[in-house]
Amino acid sequence: MKLILQQEVKNLGKKGDVIEASEGYARNYLLPRKLAIPATAGNVNAAQQQKENEARKAKRILDEARLHAAQIAKLQVTVAVKTGEGGRLFGSVTSKDVADALKNQHGLDLDKRKIELKDAIKALGAYPVTIKLHPEVSAQIEVQVTAQ
Numbered sequence: 001m002k003l004i005l006q007q008e009v010k011n012l013g014k015k016g017d018v019i020e021a022s023e024g025y026a027r028n029y030l031l032p033r034k035l036a037i038p039a040t041a042g043n044v045n046a047a048q049q050q051k052e053n054e055a056r057k058a059k060r061i062l063d064e065a066r067l068h069a070a071q072i073a074k075l076q077v078t079v080a081v082k083t084g085e086g087g088r089l090f091g092s093v094t095s096k097d098v099a100d101a102l103k104n105q106h107g108l109d110l111d112k113r114k115i116e117l118k119d120a121i122k123a124l125g126a127y128p129v130t131i132k133l134h135p136e137v138s139a140q141i142e143v144q145v146t147a148q
Contacts (some may be wrong), residue, residue: 001020001021001022001023001027001038002020002037002038002039003018003020003021003026003030003031003036003039004016004018004019004036004037004038004043004044005017005019005036006035006036007035007036009030009035009036011103016047016050018039018044018047018094019036021036034105046085062136062137064086065102065133065134065136065137066137067134068133068139069131069137069138069139070139071139072108072133072141073139073140075102075106075126076141076142076143076144077098077101077102077105077106077141077142077143077144078101078105078143078144078145078146079093079097079098079101079143079144079145080146080148081093081097081146081147082144082146082148083124083146083148085121087124087147088122088123089121089122089123089124089145091124093117093120093121093143093145094112094117094120095112095113095116095117096112097113098112098115098117098129099111099112100144104116110131112129114132114133115129115130115131116129116130116131116132116138117129118130119144121145123145124145124147125145126142126143126144126145127142127143127145128141128142129141129142129143129145
C-alpha cells in the first residue's frame with residue numbers, strides 16, 4: 001500500500017515521503033495514528049506543494065540570516081568589567097555579558113546560546129566572537145574588554 005508520511009517515522013522515512021508499507025501495518029498502525037495518509041493523486045500533489053512551500057520558506061529564512069550576518073559583522077561591542085592587579089578580571093566575560101552589551105549598545109536582542117566564545121575571556125583586550133544565526137550562517141564580531 002502506498003502512503004504519504006505526515007510525520008517522521010523511525011526506519012520508514014521523513015515527513016512528506018511517499019513509502020510502500022504492508023496493508024496490515026498501514027491499516028492498523030500508521031493510518032489510525034495519523035502518521036500517514038493514502039497516496040492518492042490529490043494527496044501526492046498536496047504533499048509536493050507543501051514541500052515546495054517549505055523549501056521556499058527555508059530559503060527565505062537563510063537569506064534573511066545572511067543579510068543579518070552582514071549587518072552584525074560590522075559591529076564592535078565594548079564590555080566594561082571590574083579588574084584587579086595586572087589587568088586580570090574578577091571572573092570572566094561570558095556569552096550573556098556579550099548579549100547584554102549587544103542589546104544595550106546596538107539594540108540587538110540575541111540569545112546567549114547563539115554566541116560562541118572559544119575560551120573564557122579573562123583578560124583585557126579585543127577578542128573575536130562568533131555568533132551563529134542559522135545552522136549554515138555565522139557572523140564574527142569583535143568584543144573589546146575594558147576596565148570599569
